[in-house]
Structure formats: C-alpha cells, structure tokens
Amino acid sequence: MRRVAVPVVLLMLLAACSPAALLNLTAPRAGVTRSSDIAYAPGPDHALDIYAPSHRCADAPVVVFFYGGGWESGSRGGYRFVGASMAARGVVTVIPDYRLYPTVRFPAFMRDAAEAVAWTRAHVAQYGGDPNRLFLMGHSAGxxxxxLLALDGTYLRADGVDPRQIRGVIGLAGPYDFLPLRSRTLKAIFGPETEWPRSQPINYVTSAAPPMMLAxxxxxxxVDPGNTTRLAARLRxxxxxxDEHLYPGLGHKLLxxxxxxxLTSFAPVRRDTxxxxxxxSGAGAGCVEAGR
Structure with a gap:
C-alpha cells in the first residue's frame, strides 16, 4: 500500500491542482449518497453537504465535521474525501461551511457552527442518521x-441543543490552548486581549465534557502538538x-x-476515528465498519 501512497503524495506536491482536489478524485462513490448545497441557515456560507451510506442502518451515527484553514479559508467542497470515506464505512457525515475572517470575527463562526449542529439534529434522520448518536469532529481551526462547541455549551444551548446530547468529539491537530496570540491576523480574528480566553477550549473543561479523541x-x-497533549491531560x-493519539512523523495536512x-498506510487516523x-455509539456501533 505504501508503494501506492508515496507517488500520490509526490503528485500532490507537483500537480497544479490542490492536494484536496486530488484526494477528492479518490473518494468512494459506490455505497455513498451525497446531498449537496443544503441551507442550514439564511445567508451566504450557511450551506452543508451530507454523505450518507447508501444502505441505511437504523442507528447510524452522525458526525458533523468542521474543516480547518486558520478561520480565514476553506470550503466544504474540499473535503469530499473525508465525508465519502466515513459514509462508506457506516457514518453519516455532515460538512458545513461557516463564515470566515475577514467577513466575521470570533465568535460569529462559533454561532454558525452551532446552527449547523442544531440543523443536523433536527433533520439528519431524513438522511439515515440517528440524531441521538451525534459526534463533532474538526481538523486544525475546525x-x-x-x-469549544462541546466544552462551552453556551453556543449549542442558544440553538436549542443540549451539549449532553453530544456522544463524543474528535479533534485532529486542533489549537485548544494557544495563548498568547502573536500574529496580527489572529489578534484581529479573536479581538481584544481581554476576550482571548473565551476562544480557548481548554478553559472550559469540566467533568461534564463528552468523551474525546484527540490526535x-x-x-x-x-499547530503545536502540545495543544493535544495539554487538552488530553486536562480532560483526564x-x-x-x-483517546490520545500522537502519530510519529506525521505532519499537519497528512493527518x-x-x-x-x-494515504491510510501513513497513519491509522481513519481507523482510530x-x-x-x-x-x-451504543446500539449504533453495529453500523460502523471500524476495522477499515
């Protein structure tokens, strides 16, 4: 498998198109149903895509995945390879867009994310997902x-979602404890210094937090891997x-x-997720092909 993966990585580096576009070309089509451009709230950047197993399982778990991009770039279309890969293995995967800097600043994108989760709980059963088996997942800024959605419950509660309804959270190379802010852009995104602590997930850990996988x-x-180890330690x-996973030699994008x-031969990130x-997932565990 590694002999196949290495040339693919080289192609990513050399090709004119983006790595995500190349990976999207490899995304499974068979066994996956994609529903695109669904509005979860009024206005631009408030749409989502849903990837669902074609053969429905009554208790299928649901993941809402937030992509990264430093809170200033990214789009749901770049992550078909994530959504389809998860759906092919039994997980209904929802990928929303959210407003980015400089259009908005913190905490506006948190409110967008909470609205996407609330929409998912209300409507995902139509796509074969069980709203009572809901997980949050994000990479980097996502x-x-x-x-933060799971730990600071004010955002979800404002949209009628009880944070205790979240079954678990998967954080992939996320910044959870990243003060002080040094870059001019981050200072603009997160506002006055007195407000910075509100953006730090680690500041909201309590015994009521849902189970987490941090990788x-x-x-x-x-993103300093110390963010992962520090949040994991605080949760424990x-x-x-x-579940804490540090993959030797793996970089930010390859995660x-x-x-x-x-690319699964580089690290078992998908399998661990x-x-x-x-x-x-409780009864929904039978829907998930966790060995692949």
Missing part, C-alpha cells in the same frame, strides 16, 4: 470549533474519557489526508 502528528509545524484530570484510502465512534 478542531478548535468542534471542541496530532509529531511532525506538525502548523477531570475524569473525562479521552487529515490519511482519511483517504490511498471509526473505532472511537463505534465505542461511543
């Missing part, structure tokens, strides 16, 4: 969004179940890229 690559030079300190079958979801 990891900050997913974990990072040891070669990540975009409060008695919260946490999420490893959801594509052509599916196993976490199955472990916390």
């Amino acid at each position: 990891g900050q969004i997913a974990t 990072a690559g040891t070669a990540d030079d975009t 300190q409060d008695g919260v179940a946490v 999420i890229g490893a959801f594509a079958s052509v 599916l196993r976490f979801i199955a472990a916390h």
Whole structure:
C-alpha cells in the first residue's frame, strides 16, 4: 500500500491542482449518497453537504465535521474525501461551511457552527442518521470549533441543543490552548486581549465534557502538538474519557489526508476515528465498519 501512497503524495506536491482536489478524485462513490448545497441557515456560507451510506442502518451515527484553514479559508467542497470515506464505512457525515475572517470575527463562526449542529439534529434522520448518536469532529481551526462547541455549551444551548446530547468529539491537530496570540491576523480574528480566553477550549473543561479523541502528528509545524497533549491531560484530570493519539512523523495536512484510502498506510487516523465512534455509539456501533 505504501508503494501506492508515496507517488500520490509526490503528485500532490507537483500537480497544479490542490492536494484536496486530488484526494477528492479518490473518494468512494459506490455505497455513498451525497446531498449537496443544503441551507442550514439564511445567508451566504450557511450551506452543508451530507454523505450518507447508501444502505441505511437504523442507528447510524452522525458526525458533523468542521474543516480547518486558520478561520480565514476553506470550503466544504474540499473535503469530499473525508465525508465519502466515513459514509462508506457506516457514518453519516455532515460538512458545513461557516463564515470566515475577514467577513466575521470570533465568535460569529462559533454561532454558525452551532446552527449547523442544531440543523443536523433536527433533520439528519431524513438522511439515515440517528440524531441521538451525534459526534463533532474538526481538523486544525475546525478542531478548535468542534471542541469549544462541546466544552462551552453556551453556543449549542442558544440553538436549542443540549451539549449532553453530544456522544463524543474528535479533534485532529486542533489549537485548544494557544495563548498568547502573536500574529496580527489572529489578534484581529479573536479581538481584544481581554476576550482571548473565551476562544480557548481548554478553559472550559469540566467533568461534564463528552468523551474525546484527540490526535496530532509529531511532525506538525502548523499547530503545536502540545495543544493535544495539554487538552488530553486536562480532560483526564477531570475524569473525562479521552483517546490520545500522537502519530510519529506525521505532519499537519497528512493527518487529515490519511482519511483517504490511498494515504491510510501513513497513519491509522481513519481507523482510530471509526473505532472511537463505534465505542461511543451504543446500539449504533453495529453500523460502523471500524476495522477499515
């Protein structure tokens, strides 16, 4: 498998199109139903795509996945390879867009994310998902969004969702404890220094937090893997179940890229994610093909 994956990575580096576009070409079509451009709230950047198993399972777990991009770039269309890969293995996967800087600043994108989760709980049964088996997942900036949604319950509660209804959270190379802010852009995104603590998921850990899987690559030079180890330690300190994975030699982009079958030989990120979801899905565990 590795002999196949290495040339693919080289193609990503050399090709004119983006790595995500190449990985999307490898996304499974068979066994997956994609529903696109669904509005979850009024206005631009408030749409989502849903990837569902074609053969429905009555208790299928649901993941809402938030992509990264430093809170200033990214789009749901770039992550077909994540959504289709998860759906092909039994997980209904919802990928929303959300407003980005400089159009908005914190916490506007948190409110968008909460609206997407609320919409999902209300409507995902129509697509074969069980709203009572709901997980949040995010990569990079999306990891900050997913974990903060679960830990600071004010955003979800404002949209009628009880944070206790979240079965689990998967954070992939997320910034959870990243103060002080040094870049001019981050200072603009997160506002006055007095407001910075509100953006830090680690500040909201309590014993009521849902189970979490936190993963990072040891070669990540975009988001310090210490964010993962520190949040995992704080969760354990409060008695919260946490699966911590540090993948040797893995970088920031390859961590999420490893959801594509052509790159799974680099690290078992997808397998570990599916196993976490199955472990916390209750009756829905039977829907998940956690071994692949």
